[in-house]
Amino acid sequence: MSDLPEFATRLLAWHARAGRHDLPWQRPRTPYRVWLSEIMLQQTQVATVIPYFERFTARFATLPELAAAPLDEVLHLWTGLGYYARARNLHRAAQQVCEKHGSELPTDLEALSALPGIGRSTAAAILAQAHGQRQPILDGNVKRVLCRHRAVPGWPGEAAVQKQLWRIADALTPAGQAADYTQAIMDLGALVCTRARPRCADCPVSADCLARAAGAVADYPQPRPRRALPQRHTSLLLLRRGDGSVLLERRPPAGIWGGLWSLPQYEGEPDALPDWCRQRYGLLPGALQAGDGFVHTFSHFRLHITPLECQVAPADAVLDAPDRLWYNPINPPRLGLAAPVRRLLGKLRIGPQVTRDADVPPTQGLEGIESYPKP
Numbered sequence: 001m002s003d004l005p006e007f008a009t010r011l012l013a014w015h016a017r018a019g020r021h022d023l024p025w026q027r028p029r030t031p032y033r034v035w036l037s038e039i040m041l042q043q044t045q046v047a048t049v050i051p052y053f054e055r056f057t058a059r060f061a062t063l064p065e066l067a068a069a070p071l072d073e074v075l076h077l078w079t080g081l082g083y084y085a086r087a088r089n090l091h092r093a094a095q096q097v098c099e100k101h102g103s104e105l106p107t108d109l110e111a112l113s114a115l116p117g118i119g120r121s122t123a124a125a126i127l128a129q130a131h132g133q134r135q136p137i138l139d140g141n142v143k144r145v146l147c148r149h150r151a152v153p154g155w156p157g158e159a160a161v162q163k164q165l166w167r168i169a170d171a172l173t174p175a176g177q178a179a180d181y182t183q184a185i186m187d188l189g190a191l192v193c194t195r196a197r198p199r200c201a202d203c204p205v206s207a208d209c210l211a212r213a214a215g216a217v218a219d220y221p222q223p224r225p226r227r228a229l230p231q232r233h234t235s236l237l238l239l240r241r242g243d244g245s246v247l248l249e250r251r252p253p254a255g256i257w258g259g260l261w262s263l264p265q266y267e268g269e270p271d272a273l274p275d276w277c278r279q280r281y282g283l284l285p286g287a288l289q290a291g292d293g294f295v296h297t298f299s300h301f302r303l304h305i306t307p308l309e310c311q312v313a314p315a316d317a318v319l320d321a322p323d324r325l326w327y328n329p330i331n332p333p334r335l336g337l338a339a340p341v342r343r344l345l346g347k348l349r350i351g352p353q354v355t356r357d358a359d360v361p362p363t364q365g366l367e368g369i370e371s372y373p374k375p
Contacts, residue, residue: 075336
């Protein structure tokens, strides 16, 4: 593998003329901004992330500001970006940094990796880009580049394959220009060595790419073994008062839509709903109207959702709770909402107030595909 130093040289030369140099987290490239961008970019494209990043840093310009913010406001600014565990972990990590590290992200790989939501590759990317440390990385783009360049067989999610890829990544990473090299190899995967229709003619390292030499670029990396996703069914209740407000409740911290505000989820028979609402909320529901069902896909299962709408009248006492509120579409609070909830509120013609707040764009990102559970 005597060509490895040349790999970095060719890649850096390509990046100098064709790489991305004007991303918002590069101006300025502080540890906080790099960390935020790396978390947002997990399983999400740059074009989708940029407006979220700009709104997020406009509100939370520093790590202590993020740590001091209510989680609801953090989730509100994340709404539509998907994979909401990232936002919860980001908030928790910021608080831990303030409590244990003097409000500065650690510069040690092990300490940084110990923070919520920061794995080995993310920590390495932060240290390389923000501090110039020589740290090999292995995000999705880099895995694809290395699998093709070295014709590494197997699914990259397998432990043995990952171990081999880490060895290759470490051998390829040069001693100097760590920040530039890290950005360069990520850019190569994002711009040239793409999942579909890779531009091999424009690749600076294609001359010794083993997959290209074998005419098998499309065969790498090998996909995850296919398996049937479990199917689950549920109903989401649109309990509406006379003033048009809708009942929402906060989800538990763990599990699907953890920490987000959602419509009540009902698993029972329609005939039992009045008693259930009376006992749980102190509400008297009217006639039920079932809406069109739809499917929301998580990484581990598909959830078939049936919306059930009805008018409700308060009983003797509405059972208020800290994790329960009436959502007023005229003056909506700043909340993180589960994607199907935004979809259903939009069908009630509440959507413009929910999805078009000044700091929340229309649906973007991967909100239809979520990870469960997400560490």
